[in-house]
Amino acid sequence: MDTYGRSGNDSLAGVGDTADLSALISRATRAGKGLPPVERWNPDFCGDLDMEIMADGTWFYLGTPIGRMPLVQLFSTVLRKDADGKTYLVTPVEKVGIRVVDAPFIAVEMSVTGEGAGQVITFRTNVGDVVEAGPEHPLRFVDEDQTGGLKPYVLVRGRLEALVARPVMYELVEHGEEIEVDGKMMFAVRSRGETYPIMPAERLKRLSA
Template sequence: MTDKLEQLIAHYVSAHSPTERWQAGECGVGTFLIDGAGRWFHQGDEIKRLTLVRLFASVLSCEQGEYTLKTPSETCAVTVEESPFIIVAWHVSEVAQQYDLEPTIICEDNLGRLWPICKAFPLYMAEYKDQQVPHLQLNYGLCARIERNVYYQWAEIAKYNEQRQSMTLHSAGQAYELT
């Protein structure tokens, strides 16, 4: 990855705890669930404090399809119904040009965190409710589903390839097929 792209990522992406370095035992604090709408639950009760959800998100990781909250002293399993995060808004980066980068789309997830669509955080298609839907690959094995209204907005700016009958979205010098 180029230094310029790394600088852009550092400008937007929130720090995540170094969970890959922690190897703690299982905790016994009950069940955690992230539902299909991106809401977090503990023992069946919704966690409504956004700061607490952001804290949990900073220690969430996914390894071999298993989601866990990891701290230096304990590891808790998390059930995720679809994807842990949802992209709810987007804009074109105002600072990408400062780093001599091509126009870059910045996604905002349901926790207010920002993610540039680029080589480090690429778009990919995955099934959701029996349809292929774009998702954004995040760090630590995590992903975010692209909300329908964001997808429709992207469809308006995507380039249509008549021969392939597909739409392509461009960000940070990369092309991503939306269909």
């Protein structure tokens, strides 16, 4: 029996002959420490796994939260989002699809150094990634139609983004300033020499009135 109380001969739902979760964990572990080169691997697609990353960053397997953070962190290192818009767990010998409600990661902390054009904004994700917003890790801001709110995302690696948690978002916008972007005044933040528009300055004034 593995740590989930399933026998080693049980196959994953919808995955076919990729063996059980413990085997997937073993292969992910053997893929290497740190961040394996998942972008360079091209294994066969083995089906979809009943695994889902919820909007708050919680990972579920077979409808049950995965409570072991080291296991979540392990799986996060072999995540890949492909051009088809789907997210997969990828090892050298298999590729299995998983579901992601919003973004696979959550930015749970941020720090700011410098100011003006020299400002650098650094984020830490819920699985331990640390990235500096900038050319390699751009920020984007999306209007949330349901609430009228704002959802910032930062690119972590490949096509994988982190949703900036709401408390961190409030901290982030405190570092915003009015900057002219393409001839239009925008409320924006700067990091590593890049400017990331949040909203038109006029809209901010209306919201603040």
